[in-house]
Amino acid sequence: MIKNYSPKEIEKKWQQVWQEEEAFAATDDYSKPKYYALVEFPYPSGQGLHVGHPRPYTALDIVARKRRMQGYNVLYPMGWDAFGLPTENYAIKNHIHPKIVTENNVKHFKEQLQSLGYSFDWDREINTTDPNYYHWTQWIFLKLFNAGLAYKSEMPINWCTSCKVGLANEEVVNGVCERCGAPVVRKVKSQWMLKITEYADKLIDGLEGLDYIEKVKVSQKNWIGRSQGAEVDFSLKDKPEKLRIYTTRPDTLFGVTYMVLSPEHPYIDKYQDEIQNWEEIAAYREQAARKSDFERAELAKEKTGVEIKGLRGINPVNGQEIPIWISDYVLMSYGTGAIMAVPAHDERDWEFAKKFGLPIVEVVAGGDVQNAAFTDVATGKLVNSGFLDGMEVADAKKAILQWLEEKKVGTPKKNYKLRDWVFSRQRYWGEPIPVVQCDKCGYVPLPEGQLPLELPEVESYMPTDNGESPLAAMTDWVNTTCPCCGGPAKRETDTMPQWAGSSWYYLRYTDPHNEEALASKEAMKYWLPVDWYNGGMEHTTLHLLYSRFWHKFLYDQGVVPCPEPYQKRTSHGMILGENGEKMSKSRGNVVNPDDIVEEFGADTLRTYEMFIGAFELSASWSQEGVKGCRRFLDRVWKLQDMVTDGEGYSKEMETRMHQTIKKVSSDFEALKYNTAIAAMMALINEFYHVGRVTKGELRTFLILLNPVAPHITEEMWQDMGFEGRLYQASWPEYDEAKTVESVVEIAVQINGKTRAVVKLPKDIGKEEAIAAGKEAVAERLTGNIVKEIYVPGRIINIVQK
Incomplete structure (x- = not known):
């Protein structure tokens, strides 16, 4: 009779064995085939792990364990994305140094991860707040600065009224700070910027040939927003200046019935004395200044605007005089800050025209635009368009571009929605920016020999009311000498955003203890690119874009050996509460993985996380489902009572064994973990139906299940007297002919x-x-x-x- 299945004893035992044997350490034997599996490293919050974390970690752990059994040298690392606002806010509230908060959180997170038996190579653990790590974050910044891709600019920023910090557009959700929920207003601030726009084409074109799920590629392309069109000059009536606009549809120029300027457009101030309704315009501009770019660009919002009385535009294709309006949906940060409006063929223009009673002229045949709605026409024939009449849209575009160039009133132009990356934060808990400001020399980078520039100890982490970083009060640290002329200079007091450390962490994993470089060229040449990267869908736009940008820059600098960091990128769905809603403390539906491990065991949690549903889709937690997975593992354990001699497969089970090997092997590669587990459950049913299992059948079954449930299978492997450790076994092969x-x-x-x-x-x-x-x-x-x-x-x- 076999002993009882006791997850608490088994799991602690094998976690200790794996640690002592360094079972999952990647080796420096570069002659072996390599496999680099990567999950997004977590932010170590005070709350610890939630049950959403184990889903991607278990999925890639399965891949990593399978690859080791297939003979690969596997790198499956883990670390901590530990700078950022939540830690600083917690430190402020509780009067604890952010460094101590981070150390405590990391310790708790690591204990939780280790309790789940992940095959991470803990020898390669990294932490973005470690000066030995952010030394190289600063080094990359200096490379960007020296290449002209890091610069400082006065610009309106999104300002969180609670966090007292500037936010990137992606950190503003529905007009409020994504972290604290406080209102966000516009504020002019001097900010460090990274010129990611220089890499817009490379970031789009580089997606070709990568194994990214389609929605990830689409999100990248949409955010960059590359479009091909033309810049066109509209004359200002009785003025020498031209009003330049960008349009993707120059073929619709004959349909322009009005123009719209951004509230920040410089012509508004320049012609203030000639604007007849200046007070109305000034009031509207003040109102627009209180909105974020996201709020202003929101398509669903009601259109607002004021006609600028005293300024009129002239349409270059027909000489018609048209009104000019001001509206907050036009942004200075996109295009030229001015647009031509073709309400017959643009939904936003149509809504604006209908609200303010402006003319609507159809120029591409397609419908009753006066009485129904705009006609979104990409094909068709031109009408009401002078010399373009009767042409197909494609031909009309070519003809109008040629005409604009001949008349010197326009030129072909490629445009992007992507804006340069706001790269500084007025907070303490972040990487210091290694630059000083000298009255004589301007902004001067620190010499590489002075890196890392470490964060000084401060008495207060409180954000300042004037928007400066708490570091600004550290006069002994701020006042320094210029590395260029030796004169007095001041250190930069802004710190880097949390995006900085996460933009290159995958490189450091390849050689985390290197003191001479961010990683050796030999290590990077062997391990890169990452073979499989999995993370949340919410990070497939900005984080992925930023890290690809840094990598492509480092490739151009000759630092890294390949043009793309990640060969494959997948994403997982969220785990929701039992009520189908997102887990949160306020809803009272949060599930603590520690509780599941305590009651059912880590292997049960791992199995359930993979069995809960299709990996890429969200799924609701079910305590009954957890219990079902524990019953499955109980049945696996009891197979030991049914073992008969025989190293091979029995006649009645041979076909099913080969079918299951094929199914599980394939499904693990295709992220179909739920159906792989279902296949193993079905195989268990067959064993019970037959009433016995040969040693050969059990051996194969334990190997198949091991990546999902490593503790129970390793224990059974030992109990059965199979040779060596299970984690060192070879992945089973199937005979295609025997699957029929x-x-x-x-x-x-x-x-x-x-x-x-x-x-x-x-x-x-x-x-x-x-x-x-x-x-x-x-x-x-x-x-x-x-x-x-x-x-x-x-x-x-x-x-x-």
């Missing part, structure tokens, strides 16, 4: 109605099949048989009168 069923189930019908099902050899002849079928329904054959039909492998039909 030799026996098939065939329906036996009488007069077309199924009366029985028989199992027969797949290659059985017609006469033998009919004879077997007649035998199965002998009691029902009471009439005269007039016809016997056999459809091979499917149906036996006996027709009687």
Whole structure:
């Protein structure tokens, strides 16, 4: 009789064994085939792990364990993305140094991860707040600065009224700070910027050939927003200046009935004295200044605006005089800060025109635009368009571009929605920016020999009301000498955003203890690119874009050996509460993984996280589902009572074994973990149905299940006396010919109605099949048989009168 299944004893035992044996350490043997599996490293919050964390970690752990069994040198690392606002806010509230908060949080997170038995290479653990790490974050910044891709600029920023910090556009959600929920306003601030726009084309074109799921590629392309169009100059009536606009549809120029300027457009101030309704314009500008770019660009919001009385535009293609309006939906940060409006063929322009009673002129045949709605026409023939009339859209675009160039009123232009990256934060808990400001020399980078520039100890982390970093009060630290001229200078007091450390962490994992470089060229050449990177869908736009930008820059600098960091990128769905809502403390539906491990064991949690549903989709937590996975593992454990001698597969199980190996191997690669586990559950049912399992069958089954449930399988492997450790075993192979069923189930019908099902050899002849079928329904054959039909492998039909 076997001993009882006790996850608490088994799991702690094997976690200790793996640690002592350094079971999952990647080696420096660069002659072996490599596999680099990567999950997004977590932010170590005070709350610890939630049950959403184990889903991606377990998924890639399965891949990593399988690859090791297939003979690969596997790098599966873990670390901590530990700078950022939440830690600083907690430190402020509780009067604890952010460094201590971070150390405590990391310790708790690591204990939780280790309790789940992940095969991380803990020898390569990194932490973005470690000066040995951010030394190289600062080094990369200096490279960007020296290449002209880091610069300082006065600009309106999103300002969180609670955090007292500037936010990037992506950190503003529905007009409030994504972290604290406080209102966000616009404020002019001097900010460090990274010129990511210089890499816009490379970031789009580089997606070709990468194994990214399609929605990830689409999100990247949409955020960059590359478009091909033209810049066109509209004259200002009775003024020497031109009003330049960008349009993707120059073929619709004859349909322009008004123009719109951004509230920040410089012409508004320049012609203040000639604007007849200046007070109305000034009031509208003040109102617009209180909105974020996201709020202003929101398509669904009601359109607002004021006509600028005293300024008129002239349409270059027909000389018509048109009104000029001001509206907050036009941004200075996109295009030229001015647009031409074609309300017949643009939804936003149409809504604006309908609200303010402006003309609507159809120029591409397509519908009743006056009385119905705009016509979104990408194809069709031009109408009401002078020399373009009758042309198809594609031909009209070519013709109008040629005309604009000939008349010197326009030129072809490529444009992007992507804006340069706001790269500084007015907070303490971040990487110091290694630059000083000298009255004589301007902004001067620190020499590389002075890195890392470490964060000084401060008495207060409180954000300042004037928007400066708490570091600004550290005069002894701020006041320094210029590395260029030796004169007095001041250190930069802004710190880097949390995005900085996470933009290159995958590089450091390849050689985390290197003191001479961010990683050795030999290590990076061997390990890069990352073979499989998984993370949340919410990070597939900005984080992925930023890290690809840094990597491409480092590639151009000759630092890294390949143009892309990640060959494959997948994403997982969220785990929701049992009520189908997002887990949160306020909803009271948060599940603590520690509780599941305590009651059911880590292997049960791992199995359930993979069995909960399709990996890429969100799924609701079910405590009953957890219990079901524990029952499955109990049945696995009890197989030991059914073992018979035999190193091979029994005749009745041979086909099912080969089918299961094929299914599980394939499904693990395709993120179909739930169906792989279902296949193993079905195999268990077959073992119980047969009433026995050979040693060879159990050995193979334990290997297949091991990546999902490593503790129970390792214990059973040892108990059965199998050679070596299970984690060192070879992944089983299947014989394709043996995956084909030799026996098939065939329906036996009488007069077309199924009366029985028989199992027969797949290659059985017609006469033998009919004879077997007649035998199965002998009691029902009471009439005269007039016809016997056999459809091979499917149906036996006996027709009687």
